[in-house]
Amino acid sequence: MLQPIWGDIAIPFTLLLAWLLGELGRRTLGISRITSYGFVGIIIAIILRVSQSFFQVDDLWSLTLLAQIAFGLLLFELGYRVNLGWPRRNPWLALSAVTEAVATFVAVFFVTRFFEFDIVSSLLLAALITATSPLTILPVVNELRSSGQVTERTLHLSAINCVLAIVAFNAIVGYRVLENTGTLFNAVWNSFIVLLVSAGLGMLFGVALPRLLRIAHADEKQSTVAFALGITALTLVTHSLHFSPILATLTFGLTARHHRDVRHQAQPNFGSLGDMLIIVLFVHIGSRLQPEAFVPGLLLAVALLATRYAAKSLVMLMFARVSGLSIRKALLTGVALLPTASFGILLLELAAQQGLDFSGAFAVMGGLLLVVDILSPMILRYTLIAAGETGKGV
Amino acid sequence: MGVELELQLIDPTGLDLTNTAPDLLHLLERKPFPGDVKPEMTESMIEISTDVQTDYDGLLAQLRDIRDVLVTAGDKLNVRIAGGGTHAFQHWSEQAIVNKPRYQQLSDLYGYLAKQFTVFGQHVHIGCESANSALFLLHSLNRYLPHFIALSASSPYFQGEDTLFDSARLNSVFAFPLSGRAPFVLDWEVFENGYFRKMEATGVVSSMKDFYWDIRPKPEFGTIELRVCDTPLTVERAAALACYLQSLCSYLLTNADPAPNEDDYLVYNFNRFQACRFGLDGMVVDPRNNRSLSLREDILQTLDKVQLHAGRLGCRAALDDIRRILAEGNHASFLRRRFADCRNVKGVVDAAVHAFRGDAS
Secondary structure: OHHHHHHHHHHHHHHHHHHHHHHHHHHHHOOOHHHHHHHHHHHHHHHHHHHHOOOOOOOOOOOHHHHHHHHHHHHHHHHHHOOOHHHHHOHHHHHHHHHHHHHHHHHHHHHHHHOOOOHHHHHHHHHHHHOOOHHHHHHHHHHHOOOOHHHHHHHHHHHHHHHHHHHHHHHHHHHHHHHHHOOHHHHHHHHHHHHHHHHHHHHHHHHHHHHHHHHHOOOHHHHHHHHHHHHHHHHHHHHHOOOOHHHHHHHHHHHHHHOOOOOOOOOHHHHHHHHHHHHHHHHHHHOOOOHHHHOOOHHHHHHHHHHHHHHHHHHHHHHHOOOOOOHHHHHHHHHHOOOOHHHHHHHHHHHHHOOOOOHHHHHHHOOHHHHHHHHHHHHHHHHHHHOOOOOOOO | OEEEEEEEEEOOOOOOEOOOHHHHHHHHOOOOOOOEEEEOOEOOEEEEEOOOOOOHHHHHHHHHHHHHHHHHHHHHOOOEEEOOOOOOOOOHHHOOEOOOHHHHHHHHHHOHHHHHOOOOEEEEEEEOOOHHHHHHHHHHHHHHHHHHHHHHOOEOEEOOEEOOOOEOHHHHHHOOOOEEOOOOOOOHHHHHHHHHHHHHHHOOOOOHHHOEEOEEEEOOOOEEEEEEEEOOOOHHHHHHHHHHHHHHHHHHOOOOOOOOOHHHHHHHHHHHHHHHHHHHHOEEEEOOOOEEEEHHHHHHHHHHHHHHHHHHHOOHHHHHHHHHHHHHOOHHHHHHHHHHHHOOHHHHHHHHHHHHHOOOO
16 A cells, blocks of 8 residues: 555655755765765665565666666767767777777676676676766766867767677677577577667667758757657657667767757757756666675676776777877776766666566676766766866866 | 967867867877967967968968868867857856966956957067067058958857957957057157056066057067957968058058058047947048048058059969958858858857868858
């Protein structure tokens, strides 16, 4: 009797509390807002774990769909910020992006094998941990209005990482499906076809929506509304049909950028709508913490973080000079590429909705890696300040 | 002659100014640069300068080389370069002052004016045979200043709005206490040991750099420096303006015009305002005969007067470009036409970026 009421009440009030703590944390302690939201989510995770001991908790807490829409907005914006002409004009940048992704993948694979994960799990974790999560990067970049090489390279490398991670992840999902069902058709469908259709839908939206905006003579506010509706539609469609809303919305952003008309651009961060949905997203991510896996997985998480940081930073340093970057900014870019878990967790959630069991990977991503992700906005803030790339005289 | 251009650094996504001067300068340091490049007051600006040039072809070739190097370096860093006297929609509060002692000092002294000084000008140096001829030219040029303001005007938009000025940039310059015009002195000894020493003694200035006059002497270069031009959208326009000034100075040094006197400055501020506000459609007053005439008309008459000098200096092509401006309008008009097409200030910045690269827009 109490459960439905609890569910209807708890969620909005928790989000309001998160907003309040975010503002207070920012003004009094200088903590990034999204870090505060994430910590509220962590507290929810602990409460839910404790509650399960006393009574059955089913769907008491579910922000998954809203979080996916919020994720879609961020991915769209990431895609929109990516200038595909840049890697073309600076091939060393493109090479550095692919090299750091491959280096990270290989290094993480061997670390997880050392910790006695099986091959498929190691490949899966390597794919997930290669990605640099844009969830914590974009809001900080927008808040600080930062611009410069650390900012631009972090965003572009994050986008390239994410695409490569999604492709690798889907290939592994396909293999897992083949293992489970023995059917090649299902395996190909869940990997290759999913990627193709998701990217195709994203491109379709990316071509169609800018045209609609031109026809409607939409200004910036209305363009923001239209893009938000488009992203919501695309997320819901791909989600319902078990395609990849992540790839679809990222491709949507990339394509819309290519077809853009400067008259019809969305507001950065989608204005107030984005601000509200970010609260949802980070409370949700924080609530994915796996408290029972935290301590047992500590050593592994430290090893993965160190390996990841080393691989990415070394590659940044290797390509610094030829790609036009200073050594100092190459090192700072390595730090800025720190966050990873939040992206991986959302990918895993989508796979779980298709009935695939990746609980082992969830346990790894939901431990220290998640906590570091939630702290990463503050790390990124200081990194961008150290790089001298913040606006407003920050 | 020599040309300095202050240029905008633009983020290609949002088309706002981007604080990437340190990154760009770091990259440019690695290879020889066809001129000179250095930081400016804020990190979204750089300044380039040419070598000493004597004719239009040489100046234009060097400016084009500089442009090509800048565009290539910018492409490598995902940064765009643009001309224009102002950025159409930047907000001054978001600019970062360059971390060098002189700029930090200026920022401490002038407060928000320092950040509002995120405006972009073209400065033209003309070499003079003597200090006295420099002062003679400086004051002889005063009545022609509106020409250069109107021809170069490329700053109709400021903080997202049409200011109705062709050159809104100069309003930012005029706010500084040491802006305006030089005192009417034609003898360098009197100027240096009289006026300048007195100003130095007050502690208000320590060098010529502290004066933000429309034209100022530059003793260390042996030049006068014309500072009223907006940075044009193209290097071709910048070369044309510099050569027009060169031809005009050559003409003035023949004493063909009446000698300058203090009364010339009676209408100085008014004429300057007309040029800033109305561009080529402005009406200027000749203080010698109190006659009003349009700037277009005045420039056309002047072009006829200096034609011979332009020929001797190899600058005829430059004057042809000036005539084209009179027929087609200045860059402020171009930017307004672009706004009329797209109804968005971002489109104005986009047009400026493409114009600088030499793309057809």
